[in-house]
Amino acid sequence: MGRFGEATAVxxxxxxxxxxxLDDGYLIGTALNGGYLLAVLARAAVDATPHEHPISTAANFLRVSGPGPAEVRVDVSKVGRTAATSRVSLVQDGRTLIESLITTGTLxxxxxxxxxxxxxxxxxxxIEKCTEGLQNIERDRGFADRVDMRFDPATMGWLDGQPAGRPELRAWFRLPDGEDADAYVLALAVDALPPVALNLGAKGWAPTVELTWHMRAVPAPGPLALHGSGRLLTGGWFDEEVEVWDSAGRLVAQSRQIARVGRGG
Incomplete structure (x- = not known):
């Protein structure tokens, strides 16, 4: 088991x-990355049911999650031959941080x-024409040291104060220790991009309120291609959709989230 596997073990x-x-290496600022947390929930859901993969996850982020001891609670609602459905919660210090509904199946x-x-x-x-990873973007190196991401320069104008005017980001994604992508790495990947709203002039942390993701296939070894986009920014809210494609050119994961626009630099 690699570093990410150990960090998400339940x-x-x-x-x-x-x-x-919960591993402090997945902090972005003072909050743990949402995809990392969903990987933790997925491991518990898979363990509690007879199926191998988290096919569908719909999660509400109620509070900011920090590193340290936590509990995952799984209430299996239904088990069928091809799918099982569970309510899965993350609890820390007596407070529920995430409520989710996870459907598992076997691909x-x-x-x-x-x-x-x-x-x-x-x-x-x-990859050789993409910019260096998050190490050159984040002030706090925690999450940046846990992933290897290379960005399409055409979508990174916001870094130089020249946002593209379209909510788009594209990048290559892999784990730095060479650990192959699996279902849990896909959970991390769908929430690994910076907020697409940065290319509309937004600044600062953009907290996710709800995120739904689907695992569509077992990924082939090699880097993953991430395509992030959005449709609407209004009233302090924006949406973000991410598609994840594997090295064999197959769509392996999809996600959509609703988030608040960042308010600080």
């Missing part, structure tokens, strides 16, 4: 109850799609 302590030590890694749309245009440029 231990069953009772029926439907899991202990976890065949060798399955071919009956139909698939075209990859997004424009694509992410080759």
């Amino acid at each position: 231990e069953r302590v009772a029926e439907g109850r899991y202990s976890v030590e 065949d890694p060798a399955a071919e799609p009956d139909w698939a749309g075209e990859p997004p245009v424009p694509p992410v440029p080759p």
